[in-house]
Amino acid sequence: MGNIDSELYKLISNTQDYIEYGMISDKKLPDMMLKREEPESLEKIAGEVAKCRKCRLCEKRNNVVPGMGVLNPDVLVVGEGPGGDEDIQGLPFVGKAGQYLDKWLDAIGLSRHTNCFIGNVVKCRPPMNRDPQPDEIASCISFLERQIAVLKPKFILTVGRISSAVLAGQEAGIGRLRGRTYSYKGIPLIPTYHPSAVLRDPALRKPVWDDLRRLKSELEEIKNVH
Numbered sequence: 001m002g003n004i005d006s007e008l009y010k011l012i013s014n015t016q017d018y019i020e021y022g023m024i025s026d027k028k029l030p031d032m033m034l035k036r037e038e039p040e041s042l043e044k045i046a047g048e049v050a051k052c053r054k055c056r057l058c059e060k061r062n063n064v065v066p067g068m069g070v071l072n073p074d075v076l077v078v079g080e081g082p083g084g085d086e087d088i089q090g091l092p093f094v095g096k097a098g099q100y101l102d103k104w105l106d107a108i109g110l111s112r113h114t115n116c117f118i119g120n121v122v123k124c125r126p127p128m129n130r131d132p133q134p135d136e137i138a139s140c141i142s143f144l145e146r147q148i149a150v151l152k153p154k155f156i157l158t159v160g161r162i163s164s165a166v167l168a169g170q171e172a173g174i175g176r177l178r179g180r181t182y183s184y185k186g187i188p189l190i191p192t193y194h195p196s197a198v199l200r201d202p203a204l205r206k207p208v209w210d211d212l213r214r215l216k217s218e219l220e221e222i223k224n225v226h
């Protein structure tokens, strides 16, 4: 039976059921009447982010910043939330801190254009660049979790206290968190300082470099195994 015939057959049979029993069996509902779920993708998530009004951060945003980079990245970099430049451009880490972050990545053979994805814990700018509040993080975190499930990164680099604590699942300052490798749902995760903190305090360059070198060598190990 052709597709249209079979849909027609189901419609007629449903109508008969409805007349006889006052109900329609779900199994017989024509496919065209069943709501099809769009498959999960970065585009689908970004579309939902664009419409999101789950927390107060939506009120003052110019643009949402869902993230940018490649699928199946070697490294997913996670910051805390967009700043002023990011809010204007709708892209993550494009201001001073972002340009500095790009240099870190370049030093270990990484780039948002070839083998990284860059995202944030919250997708809208917190006013005056304040820390995102726990309820704002709670409203937004499922977007990042879904992005990670689609991206399937080999490694995660969290920059700053907030993304490190959230994804490593440990409530502590970045000075205590950094220096070891954690696991986010089986994906190795290295926390380091936020590039803006390092721009303010050059003494943090050395520990960041130690973290980046460790990331590079652990990533190479993973790539050699696969």
Ligand code: URA
Binding pocket: 079, 080, 081, 082, 083, 086, 091, 092, 093, 094, 097, 098, 120
């Ligand atoms: N700081 C962040 O944490 N994220 C950005 O996207 C920009 C600055």
